[in-house]
Amino acid sequence: MGACSTWGQRHYRTFDGRHIDFIGKCSYTLAQDCIPGSDQFSLHVQNDKTCGSAGMDCERALLLYIGEKTYKVRWLVHLISSHGAIRVNGAKVSAPYKDTNVEVSKVHSYTIIRSQGDELGIKFDGASSIQVAVSHKYRNNTCGLCGNNNGIPDDDLLMAVTNKPATSVAEFAESWAMPEPNEKCESPLEVTRDVCSNASSVIRDAAKRICMVLLSENFSACHTKVDPVPFVKRCEEDVCSCKFGEHSGCQCQALTEYSRACASREIMLDWRSQHLCPKQCIQPKVYSECGPACVKTCDADGLQPTCHETCIDGCHCPEGTVQTDNRCLPVNQCPCQHNGITYVTGTTIRVGCNTCKCRGGSWTCSKHRCPGKPHVTY
Numbered sequence: 001m002g003a004c005s006t007w008g009q010r011h012y013r014t015f016d017g018r019h020i021d022f023i024g025k026c027s028y029t030l031a032q033d034c035i036p037g038s039d040q041f042s043l044h045v046q047n048d049k050t051c052g053s054a055g056m057d058c059e060r061a062l063l064l065y066i067g068e069k070t071y072k073v074r075w076l077v078h079l080i081s082s083h084g085a086i087r088v089n090g091a092k093v094s095a096p097y098k099d100t101n102v103e104v105s106k107v108h109s110y111t112i113i114r115s116q117g118d119e120l121g122i123k124f125d126g127a128s129s130i131q132v133a134v135s136h137k138y139r140n141n142t143c144g145l146c147g148n149n150n151g152i153p154d155d156d157l158l159m160a161v162t163n164k165p166a167t168s169v170a171e172f173a174e175s176w177a178m179p180e181p182n183e184k185c186e187s188p189l190e191v192t193r194d195v196c197s198n199a200s201s202v203i204r205d206a207a208k209r210i211c212m213v214l215l216s217e218n219f220s221a222c223h224t225k226v227d228p229v230p231f232v233k234r235c236e237e238d239v240c241s242c243k244f245g246e247h248s249g250c251q252c253q254a255l256t257e258y259s260r261a262c263a264s265r266e267i268m269l270d271w272r273s274q275h276l277c278p279k280q281c282i283q284p285k286v287y288s289e290c291g292p293a294c295v296k297t298c299d300a301d302g303l304q305p306t307c308h309e310t311c312i313d314g315c316h317c318p319e320g321t322v323q324t325d326n327r328c329l330p331v332n333q334c335p336c337q338h339n340g341i342t343y344v345t346g347t348t349i350r351v352g353c354n355t356c357k358c359r360g361g362s363w364t365c366s367k368h369r370c371p372g373k374p375h376v377t378y
Helices: 169-175 201-215 217-222 229-241 252-264
Strands: 002-007 011-013 019-023 027-033 042-046 058-066 069-077 082-088 091-093 102-107 110-115 120-124 130-134 286-291 312-316 321-324 327-330 336-338 341-343 348-351 354-359 362-365
Touching: 002 027, 002 252, 011 252, 019 169, 019 229, 027 130, 058 110, 058 120, 069 110, 130 252, 201 217, 201 229, 201 252, 217 252, 229 252, 252 286, 252 312, 336 362
Parallel strands: none
Antiparallel strands: 002 011, 002 130, 011 019, 027 042, 042 058, 058 069, 069 082, 082 091, 102 110, 110 120, 120 130, 286 312, 321 327, 336 341, 348 354, 354 362
16 A cells, blocks of 8 residues: 655655655645546645644644545644544544544544545544555555655656646645635745754754664664655754754654654564653553554454554553553453443352353353243353
């Protein structure tokens, strides 16, 4: 499947692996179906007009148009927390949500949208990162900021309407601006390499030092599959744009996006540490760059519909445990249900003339035949 991503309000990586950067405070077509005579989907990203340098509260939204329906996922990110909302044609809904067009799930911090079976997948991490995957059906048949998905990075900057090559990233981006009704947008500004050259020598040196970690052994297993150099450059730009005193943390988005790009190629990295982009989980959950996408619960039917995802980064229950009411329980401690009542494992109840014992979420019952009554089994 082709994969495109965007992060940090201004970084974009096309289906064909080309990196483009611009500051655009508007709504843009990220990807859409461009099969002649077809109009199956159009995905827009809505950037925050008030978001400036790193550290500010920023908001981002994605809008998916399919037929006569609009699906909107909006996140507001604060320094210490974030919260989001999902709407369908303006009406607020909760995940999991399903209709004839899409399946929407919440897996850890991610909102995940699936459409057309496995032909379109969207992951929004609850901060600024959006990842788009399309099937082989859309090979050479997409357009927008994610490019045409033909395997050739050099021809990705095709403008809307004319389908002609843009002379600059800013011209390309402006052609795909899709303002919402009553939305006024300024022209996008291309991010140049001057960001760091205009910074002090202390900041430039710090940016180079802390971003070169992408070339270290911690990331080397992926270097032949995903080129780290473009991510190093974007890491340096982010660090040079950061507020004073926050530079060491501003590298983390680029490092995280590189790790995610590697995970999409089934290369799992273990690179975080107490001193490098640490992640804290509420015990007993543990952080993994590539944990199971299925949220396993005590309910055998409680698996999220995104189980075919390769993996998800985030806080996961430890291996051998399942999630119940946001807690992690060993599988053999799952409770049982009977007549709407929950019983802890080890509980014995009477059902007719039989006794039943809860064992790890399932009842084990005696098999006596009750006089004059049908036989009860579990």
